[in-house]
Amino acid sequence: MVRKLPAKDVVIVGLGWTGCIMANELTDEGLDVMAIERGPWRDTATDYPPSYAPDELRYRIRHDLFLRPEQTTFTFRNEMSQTALPIRTWGAFMPPNGVGGGGVHWNGETWRFAPSDFVLRTHLTQRYGSRFLPADMTIQDWGVTYAELEPHYDKFEYLCGTCGTAGNLQGRIQEGGNPFEGPRSRPYPNAAQPQPFSHTLFAKAAAELGYKPFPQPSGNMSRAYQNPLGVRLGPCTYCGFCEWFGCGNYAKASPQTTILPTLVRKANFTARDNCEVTRINTDASGKRATGVMFVDTEGNEWEQPAQLVILSAYTIFNVQLLLLSGIGKPYDPIANTGVIGRNFTHQTISDVVSFFDPAKFIFNPFIASGSIGMCIDEFNADNFDHGPHGFVGGGYMGQVQTNGRPIETTPVPPGTPRWGARWKEAVRNNYQSALKPGTGVHGSMYSYRDVYLDLDPTYRDRFGRPLLRVTMDFHENELKQNAFLTDRFAEIFQAMGAQQIVKEYRKGPYDITAYQTTHLCGGAVMGADPNTSAINRYLQSWDVPNLFVMGASGFPQNAGYNPTGTLAALAYWSAAQIRGRYLKAPGPLIDA
Amino acid sequence: MSGVRRRDVLKGTALALVTTTAARAGVVAGQLPWRPDAGSPPAEVSAGSWSFFTPAEAAMVEALADRIVPPDEHTPGGKEAGCAVFIDRQLAGPYGRFEGLYTRPPFIKGSKQQGPQSAQTPADLYRQSLAALDRHCRGAPDGKPFAQLAAVRQDEILQGLESGTVHLESVEGNMFFEALLKDMQQGFFADPIYGGNRDMCAWKMIGFPGTRYDYRDWVSRHNERYPYPPVGIAGRPDWTPKKS
16 A cells, blocks of 8 residues: 655655755755655764774675665676676675765765866867767767856865865966866865875876876865854864765765755755655656655555655666656667667776885875875876877876775785785785775776666566666777876886886776776766757756756766766756746756 | 565565664654664674584684684784684674675576676585585595695695685585685784784784774874874773783
């Protein structure tokens, strides 16, 4: 029996970064908002207090803060000719779970995408000609520009207290910042964090090679900070337990440390936790969402009617819910029709592990924060001439070493046995003098016709619903990009004086067991044309105008930066349109 | 008709992996859902008898622990560090039974890139592989159990399992080796509350300060050895009064 709840103005599916941003903006507008979250409520004092937050086994190895594959997972294959098999334990990416979503366990790397990223196809075609792009590459413009998003990037950075050094203030290049970034209207709210030894060595070597190193924009606080909502964050203590962990110091920007304490006190906001939305309901016309169905932990099924539905789950779950709800035309890679599941991407990352003279270098790798690091951006986006190289895209690279946790970060030189006395000795001798950046080379992944999402024909979740099927492999463009970037990265470690360097190139086929960031993108992309996008430039569904889809599922392809800054800016951009225009005249904000 | 099956939903609610508090749906409005002492700290592994291994299995795993992490003049070996205790308690707990993982059939062997597809839980893998290893050793000319073999001979067997040249009857020896290596090294480096890394011996070996959590006064001190000894979740042995 389905129990029907009283109608709300807004129902929000998923209470992570974008769900919280939307909830806060729409409650400010006076709307009655209900947020439904699949996982538990989480808070610092109960879920990751400093007394037991630094537990590598529990959080990093056993995935305590993440979704359980038993709840739901995906199937995976490299090519359409293969049978997809279920991801039985997480590997390549980590689906978040619970209030705060990925904002709880991220590193806090808070980048803006490059202005050219938003007009990618237009820009690359103009500079290199359309024949420079592979025939099956399906990149497209976003329908929104950097200039339009700038105020919203700014708003998110001031919400989070982002720490960094501006590189471009209103068009004027600033010493010490990223000279390639788009113009920002004002400086970061907080100064960059101080850098540990190895990061300063990297910056020195990079500068000597002619690059412009700068501190990575960080959501780990360089000082205590009170944000515009009146919520306070504490200073980061460089504990070295950031990504995969919650912060016990209230020092990592997360929904818990920036929005929720204010949001939850509003009389027109309610959240339900441990409740999983199973579909978005539409009326007989299929053109109007009437609310959502969800199931609680007792197995009771509920209907939550609402005037406006905000879909703000993790990338891949947004796509799954759209497919299961019959909203939008499913993508067919053979016919090249449909949009839901199209232009799915991840990230092209690689690393360089380097070994220095133990008698001369003590790096103390355990002194770190999640997004501490010195980076260069010379090889990102279209910051360099791709003409001679035969690929497009790029990434930032940096000594971004986030931890010295010993299960994960005890590198040994090549040729060392994997166990026994020589292994043990190599671990002891190299722990303090080896460097292993978290994601050293952080490259873009562009979209292709045969990389996509659809529903699996065989495997089902605990509700009997089909799992989402991932078909994904690296294409030559990305592998060439990675080889070029990894070589440049290694040159910097060479210049730092490393005795031995191991280049861990990203190689195909795409491996679902190897962690490669949680930056899944696309599958319900934004754009100007309903034939190639699921949502318009305001994140509004082309098919169901009272449904807005947040998050990285809207990225038409992935850039060489971490996605959180951009997906948060898009949420503010969309919220501003809902508040300013949609609520006055509910309906399509753009005529299809 | 939603197709949602109540029994399956209930099965899916037993999600606590390390934590003991079962998740229940709730409504949050008006204030943060604060309850004092509502955390879920980890349970400290108790010393004493084996939870999963038989005494004979335990002797084998302790011998294996001392080959994977051999004792040396600086640091104890895997046996003394408690690596076998760690694996024992892990196999007796959620890890040993695939708790929280996706275990629905069909189980089909796929490509390496598609990840593990075995229906065999870690607990079953260890039980069957240790029995097969024991048969392998007893079937050899000297006929001794693994724990009584010379270290050189033990290393040869481990190397053979690693490279795939030693075959065990009815189990995948290489799969067992990979699990053993991973679990042993995790036990060596994990917080001592889980049974391994006794007295933080692995952390002392490399100079990892454990759970100190605050290095604000050290982040800008470059190329200097951090001087303070490690601390674990349960503190340090010298914080706890010795029992008489």
